Amino acid sequence: MKAVFGLLLLLLMAASSYGLQSVCDATQDAVCYGALGGPVHLQLMRNTTGHDLIFRNENNNIFMIRKKRLMPTLWFPQRWEVVAGNGTLIINPAESTDSGTYTVEISGSDGIVERHTVQLTIKEPTSDVNLSINCSANGERKAWCSSNGDSPQYSWSLDGRALSEPHPEGILTPPESLTDPRSAVLTLPEVIQGHLTCSAFNNVSSINNTQLLPSCTRLQSVCDVTQDAVCYGALGGPVHLQLMRDTTGHELTFKNENNTIFRIRTNGNLAPKPPSLRWEVIAGNGTLIINPAESTDSGTYRVEISGSDGIIKHHTVQLMVEAPVSVVDLSITTSANGEREAWCSSNGDSPQYSWSLDGRALSGADADLSTDNQTVLLKGCDVQGKLTCTVSNHISIHTSAVLFVLSSGVCVGISPIFISVWLAEIIVLTSLLVGGYYLHIRGRTTHTADEKQEVDLTPTSMSRRRRRSLEEVEVQ
Numbered sequence: 001m002k003a004v005f006g007l008l009l010l011l012l013m014a015a016s017s018y019g020l021q022s023v024c025d026a027t028q029d030a031v032c033y034g035a036l037g038g039p040v041h042l043q044l045m046r047n048t049t050g051h052d053l054i055f056r057n058e059n060n061n062i063f064m065i066r067k068k069r070l071m072p073t074l075w076f077p078q079r080w081e082v083v084a085g086n087g088t089l090i091i092n093p094a095e096s097t098d099s100g101t102y103t104v105e106i107s108g109s110d111g112i113v114e115r116h117t118v119q120l121t122i123k124e125p126t127s128d129v130n131l132s133i134n135c136s137a138n139g140e141r142k143a144w145c146s147s148n149g150d151s152p153q154y155s156w157s158l159d160g161r162a163l164s165e166p167h168p169e170g171i172l173t174p175p176e177s178l179t180d181p182r183s184a185v186l187t188l189p190e191v192i193q194g195h196l197t198c199s200a201f202n203n204v205s206s207i208n209n210t211q212l213l214p215s216c217t218r219l220q221s222v223c224d225v226t227q228d229a230v231c232y233g234a235l236g237g238p239v240h241l242q243l244m245r246d247t248t249g250h251e252l253t254f255k256n257e258n259n260t261i262f263r264i265r266t267n268g269n270l271a272p273k274p275p276s277l278r279w280e281v282i283a284g285n286g287t288l289i290i291n292p293a294e295s296t297d298s299g300t301y302r303v304e305i306s307g308s309d310g311i312i313k314h315h316t317v318q319l320m321v322e323a324p325v326s327v328v329d330l331s332i333t334t335s336a337n338g339e340r341e342a343w344c345s346s347n348g349d350s351p352q353y354s355w356s357l358d359g360r361a362l363s364g365a366d367a368d369l370s371t372d373n374q375t376v377l378l379k380g381c382d383v384q385g386k387l388t389c390t391v392s393n394h395i396s397i398h399t400s401a402v403l404f405v406l407s408s409g410v411c412v413g414i415s416p417i418f419i420s421v422w423l424a425e426i427i428v429l430t431s432l433l434v435g436g437y438y439l440h441i442r443g444r445t446t447h448t449a450d451e452k453q454e455v456d457l458t459p460t461s462m463s464r465r466r467r468r469s470l471e472e473v474e475v476q
Contacts, residue, residue: 022094022204026104026118033203034094036124036150044104044118045087053087054105062102094122123150125205131198132328132400133211141213143186144327147200154184155201159194188213209386211401221293221395225303230318232394233293235349241317243303244286252286253304261301266308293321322349324396330389332402340378342367344389346398351391358385 023041024032034040045053053065057075063082064071070084077098081090091098102118126149133143145154156163163186188196192213199208222240223231233239244252252264262274268283280289290297301317325348332342344353353373355362362369366383367376388401 027116029116029118031119032121034091034098034120034122035204036096036122037093038125039090039092040094040098040120040122042089042091042118042120043087044089045106048084048087050109052107055089056103056105057100096122098122121203123202123204125149126152126200126202126207127205128332128402129198129200129207129209130330130400130402131196131209131211132330132398133196133214134327134398135214140190141188141192143188143196143198145184145186145198145200145209147207149200149202149205151202152200153202155199156186157197157199158192160197209401211399225315225317228315228317231320233290233297233319233321234395235295235321235323236292238289238291239293239297239319239321241288241290241319242286243288243317244305247283247286249308251306253306254288255302255304256299295321295323297321320394322393322395324348325351325391325393325398328389328391328398328400330387330400330402332387340383342376342378342387342389342402344374344391344400346391348391348393348396350393352393354390354392356388356390357383359388362387 021039021041022032022034024030024034024043026032026042026044027046032040032042044055045051048065048068051065052067055062055064060075061073062075063073063080065082065084065087068084070082072082077091079091079093079095081092082088083090099120099122102120103115104118105113105115107113126147128148130146131143132145133141135141143156145156147154186196186198194213195210196213197208197210199206201207221231221233221237222242223229223233224242225231226242226244231239231241243254244250247264247266247268249266251266254261254263260272262270262272262279262281264281264283264286265271270281270283274281274288278290278292278294280291281287282289298319298321301319302314303317304312304314306312325346327347329345330342332340334340342355344355355367355369355373355376357366362376365379367378369376386401388399390397390399392398
């Protein structure tokens with residue numbers, strides 16, 4: 001029976017060994033880190049032969065090892081296991097309450113007591129790295145990186161080289177354009193190109209996400225309005241409106257709904273001139289430049305063109321000035337039943353959202369999308385990879401991606417593979433326990449029957465002897 005229960009313990013240990021595992025040498029003063037939810041192995045001493053060990057926290061003795069036997073106290077958690085032969089403490093699964101300062105006391109046959117301290121910290125691993133890269137108005141790129149987990153730190157690399165190293169083309173990153181490489185925000189000048197990688201790490205894990213740096217140009221809108229047209233311009237950027245091809249021999253009048261804004265005479269003079277200094281008219285080719293464009297510039301305009309024959313032609317220009325989409329915020333939440341929901345948002349006017357998984361459009365088999373495409377509900381635990389949200393409007397487009405890495409959580413706990421392994425182990429263990437119990441009961445039943453047989457035979461034998469003696473006396 002002891003062998004059966006020993007096998008049970010080994011199989012349960014094997015079943016719980018999936019995921020992050022932390023091993024720490026705590027045979028002397030040490031600072032150890034363990035992953036939340038994963039097993040933590042602390043080697044407290046090499047060999048317990050001829051030694052006694054006491055493991056305690058600041059207030060109580062938790063367990064003792066004497067003559068290679070474990071002696072737990074009331075403060076010994078059920079999640080803890082001690083291999084008394086080699087002085088190893090296994091915590092599985094590790095919880096945040098296991099963090100603390102512990103003292104190890106080792107005494108030998110000579111009575112000398114040695115002490116050392118173990119500082120144990122349990123941390124949640126980093127996961128779901130969100131990397132977002134956007135263009136600024138002057139052509140620079142700004143990158144934001146974020147991650148789940150305890151106390152994440154960040155580092156950056158470009159095409160496999162740390163950003164603190166010289167650029168392969170000999171271009172040094174200007175210090176004023178590069179924030180701290182260990183921070184979550186990074187600014188890169190336009191000359192830097194390549195694949196940018198953000199690594200999020202802490203003491204128990206590391207994960208990264210890589211994106212190709214976009215080529216950023218200053219937002220500039222050019223629109224052909226030589227006939228009826230709808231034009232879109234970027235807020236804060238220049239907007240070029242081509243009103244006509246050649247003004248020679250023609251007079252052009254530009255109006256809004258109520259007033260004449262400017263007029264180009266046949267001699268090339270402007271009378272009246274545009275009322276705003278932000279508006280510039282190139283009379284020779286009939287181009288209007290608005291810089292910087294403001295939301296008040298939006299509206300419906302009328303272009304009237306007359307020639308020497310007196311015929312007037314006119315067309316309408318609908319101008320819409322929009323704020324470009326900017327920082328893309330992509331967040332993922334996991335509900336209590338394991339469902340994962342991704343939510344994407346962005347600043348800017350009239351943003352439109354689209355999703356992809358590992359470069360392909362997100363399908364209905366992968367997720368359910370909300371009516372505005374801003375939220376997706378991922379189906380099942382097998383949906384993983386690089387999830388990308390793309391936000392766009394008429395004048396700009398930006399993306400943000402997050403890498404899904406499934407760790408110890410609800411989804412992993414109910415995966416089909418884990419359930420299959422777990423059921424197989426339960427069947428094997430049940431068979432061993434039933435078989436062992438059957439053999440044990442059968443052995444006890446056989447032994448009891450033999451004893452009864454011996455007890456019944458003894459008085460019968462004596463009775464026969466007495467009858468034989470009486471018969472012999474009568475005969476005599």
